[in-house]
Amino acid sequence: MDIKGIKRDTITYSAVISACGKGVKWQYALDLFDEMEIKGITRNTITYNAAITACGRGNQCKKALEIFMEMSEKNIPKAHGSYIAIIQALGSDCTNNDVIDALYEDMLTSLPDFGQRWLRLNRHGMLDLHDHSQYMAQAATRRLLRILQKQEGYDSPEKSSELKCIIVGQGNDSADGLQLLKAVQAQLESLSPPIASYTQSENSGQLALNKRDLGDWLKHKA
Incomplete structure (x- = not known):
């Protein structure tokens, strides 16, 4: 040049x-x-x-x-x-x-526009991780767990049912379409005690947390 x-x-x-x-x-x-x-x-x-x-x-x-x-x-x-x-x-x-x-x-x-997705968690019990990278999704998962820790009574199955799912979609720059799913599951499995999760049968882009595991983790952290 x-x-x-x-x-x-x-x-x-x-x-x-x-x-x-x-x-x-x-x-x-x-x-x-x-x-x-x-x-x-x-x-x-x-x-x-x-x-x-x-x-x-x-x-x-x-x-x-x-x-x-x-x-x-x-x-x-x-x-x-x-x-x-x-x-x-x-x-x-x-x-x-x-x-x-x-x-x-x-x-x-x-x-602020990006932060609006957290309002959906409050309104519909769903955390939308579209537009997240894999490590950003893990940070969001940790934030979600901190929020749940602060909510009194969330370690009961009745209360934890308010969290319906984490929307993982396909994930940014994902070769196999599972980047965000794997990232969130890895974060949940690294906890002590670990929290199992599973994709919804009607929508593989939605990840649900095992309610009993979530309750056990919250009790352990209390």
Whole structure:
């Protein structure tokens, strides 16, 4: 591009940073990201998302979080994709669950439209995880359990019946269509005691929790 006199701009830099991330060339992606600031080229939300994703694919969790936090410092708007990128970057390390949960709460506050799906839980007893990535879905599952812990009497079968299902659908970027289902079930099975779950016969995209297991878990946590 330089040889042909084509000027590099935000779009071209962002595209190359994204390509580097897909090729797991995170260091080169960060070099380009830093070069933009040195040259005074605007770095927008898409640029930051691409850099965070590149760090995540290179297992550079700490750097990914630094870049995400820099968005607030530089008044770069955070989008749904920003939260997906950082939560995915941190998700491979289960020791980051507290940070991920805090980021998920921040997302619900920062993106009110996204947070509206939790109203459906209150109105219809269903938690809709469409537009969630796998680690975001696990954060939502942990949030759901925290909510249930705070609801008095929820460890009784009668009360727990108010939670009808978790809508997992097919899941974002899922090759086999089961990404969210597997992620939520893995989270539930990792608990002590574990909570069994099963898909609804009338809709395989809806996951129901075993009421007895849920009650036992809540009693154990009380």
